[in-house]
Amino acid sequence: MTEVAVLALCARQAIEPFIERACLPSTRAADHLYRFGYRIVGTNTVVATIEIPAKLLEEAMSSNLTLSCRLTVDGEVIPEFSFEHSRVSSTGASPLPIDQLIRATLTPQNLHMEEVTIANLTTMLRRLEESANIVRDALVNCTEGMKEPIIEN
Secondary structure (H helix, E strand, O other): OOHHHHHHHHHHOOEEEEEEEEOOOOOOHHHOEEEEEEEEOOOOOEEEEEEEEHHHHHHHHHHOEEEEEEEOOOOEEEEEEEEOOOOOEEOOOOOEEHHHHHHHHOOHHHHHHOOOOHHHHHHHHHHHHHHHHHHHHHHHHHHHHHHOOOOOO
């Protein structure tokens, strides 16, 4: 299809953005590309593309990427990532209850792979007990606030 024919077809058809990793035959992973562009909806007819070396794009993204997690008040751990100098952020994964996270961390296979020591587990237990005490204090404060008499004017 000629460029003019593609443009004429685009005028009558809806287009959509796309991104794909282009793994070129007989090349190393470091030589792969990311292809960004627009194509006609429901077809493989590309309207416009730009190719960027995968290594360049991945380095740029990872150098500005901040990973963190957030704990909700009901004990869900939510992993998050955001880009430096940008308001774009995402959870990227489903929340995981803290007890499931601890259970997964303390499986025999994981303990063996991590070469865990008694000191590691003792430190974890102390931190969890301190955390449980903080939650207990918050519960006491909440329930005491509910017991306050209502003063009517």
